[in-house]
Amino acid sequence: MGDGAASSVLRVVRPRCRDMPSRKQQDGELACLLSKIDSIYTEACDRLAVRGRPVTLARFHDAGVCIGLLDPVSNIMANTICTSDFRPDLREKVLVGAAVERKLDDLCRRSLEGLVAFLGFSLTSPASAPAFEAALALAAQIAKHPQPERLVRAWMSLSSRLRQVLALLREVQHHSPRENMDRLGQLLDDDPVVPPCLAIPWALAACPPQRIGSIADTPYQHTRSLRMVLLDTIHAFYLQALARLPSGELRSRLHRSLLRAGFCYGLMDDPASNIILNTIWYEANFPEEITPVLDVIGPKSLTRLVSRSFYGLVSFLQTRYHSLSEHQAVQCLVSTCGQLRAADPNFCAPGDEKAQQHR
Structure with missing residues (x-):
């Protein structure tokens, strides 16, 4: 686990066929x-x-x-x-x-x-x-x-x-x-x-997540259960972001940029704020001349967006920490309420880097 030349190799987690639990499970x-x-x-x-x-x-x-x-x-x-x-x-x-x-x-x-x-x-x-x-x-x-x-x-x-x-x-x-x-x-x-x-x-x-000493130092649970918990957590971030975005702008144009680039990770500490920032940034840089008015974002579209953020978060941790399994990455994100800043013990935002340089 750690940084170095090997850490530049991407480890991308991709969608898989959903495994349905048995009746006994x-x-x-x-x-x-x-x-x-x-x-x-x-x-x-x-x-x-x-x-x-x-x-x-x-x-x-x-x-x-x-x-x-x-x-x-x-x-x-x-x-x-x-x-x-x-x-x-x-x-x-x-x-x-x-x-x-x-x-x-x-x-x-x-x-x-x-x-x-x-x-x-x-x-x-x-x-x-x-x-x-x-x-x-x-x-x-x-x-x-x-x-x-x-x-x-x-x-x-x-x-x-x-x-x-x-x-x-x-x-x-x-x-x-x-x-x-x-x-x-x-x-x-x-x-x-x-x-x-x-x-x-x-x-x-809301429970402020605590940083953990080891990125995989959490009790074991079944991978599928952890994945579902993390997906539900990320889904809640999107509900919060949708509530905070202006409804008129969301219906007329922001829905497009939200579905294309509204991921829950970025420079902000709060995942919902990252969703809003990424949505507005994409709209400002890649506007569309004509965007159809959308009364509601369908559940399938929102589920797809939640899944993309899920895979992005897990891929980031596995790319940065090559000894980390997918199970451990998901486990860590669940233990920190889906917040990447808390899940990565070596995470350092731009403001933190400047502060450390002055020490």
């Missing part, structure tokens, strides 16, 4: 995912202390789906607490042993089905609020939430105050459920519902 992945969701519910149960409160436990099983704008545990807690004010007809009933397990298994599967339904939409900007609202409503219905309309109204109202909601939920173990229910209800009633601020969930979900 799909079942195994589903089981692992459900096990992960089950552990999330275990943590939410502990933080809400539902096992000692029959009414709260019933509400938890009824409405505690992990759908929302925060992390899954916080979503479960918020949905349980928000719904409790609006379910006064619930009767106390004690569930024990196998009955509790059956309820929890059902809740895990309902949440998974709701999450899958939600992912059919994109969460990118305030302009996408109607699509997001529809996605949230569909997810709540698929997850069999008892009051899907109430869940949608609650999250649309709380979207601009997610940090307050997080702070409240972190204190849930230090206050009674009733007190937390009342405080969360006050957040819902303080102000009229405003247009949702969907940039806040993006900011809360």
Whole structure:
């Protein structure tokens, strides 16, 4: 691994036939995912202390789906607490042993089905609020939430105050459920519902990647799973870039340069900013006299662009580090959220080079 004469030889990763997993592999992945969701519910149960409160436990099983704008545990807690004010007809009933397990298994599967339904939409900007609202409503219905309309109204109202909601939920173990229910209800009633601020969930979900000591020093996972995770990460970068580009210019001319040269790597630290910069640069240097107006960029075109960025990122790392396998390159990019600057321990932007020369 390292630089030198050998590193000038290109190692280009090219598309291959997509290998579909077997039914056994799909079942195994589903089981692992459900096990992960089950552990999330275990943590939410502990933080809400539902096992000692029959009414709260019933509400938890009824409405505690992990759908929302925060992390899954916080979503479960918020949905349980928000719904409790609006379910006064619930009767106390004690569930024990196998009955509790059956309820929890059902809740895990309902949440998974709701999450899958939600992912059919994109969460990118305030302009996408109607699509997001529809996605949230569909997810709540698929997850069999008892009051899907109430869940949608609650999250649309709380979207601009997610940090307050997080702070409240972190204190849930230090206050009674009733007190937390009342405080969360006050957040819902303080102000009229405003247009949702969907940039806040993006900011809360963003996790600054950490540089790693060795470019391949990450736990092993199957290559196909890693590739899919990285492709999904890159896809999210494009959704963010599309939300930030001016819609009129995007429809009239920038869609052409985006699809031809809007890659997610470049001089900027932020992949979405690289996409925007590359798109504008290509349009400025290679303009087209007549460009058809495009109402929407089709999913196949966007998938093709995501794949090209994927192969570009992996090819860069394998060209620079000849001992690096494709699996290790993808693994490294996944561990750093698809950001090349963090994935390459020897990456040095132009500004950094000047700073190092003065040291």
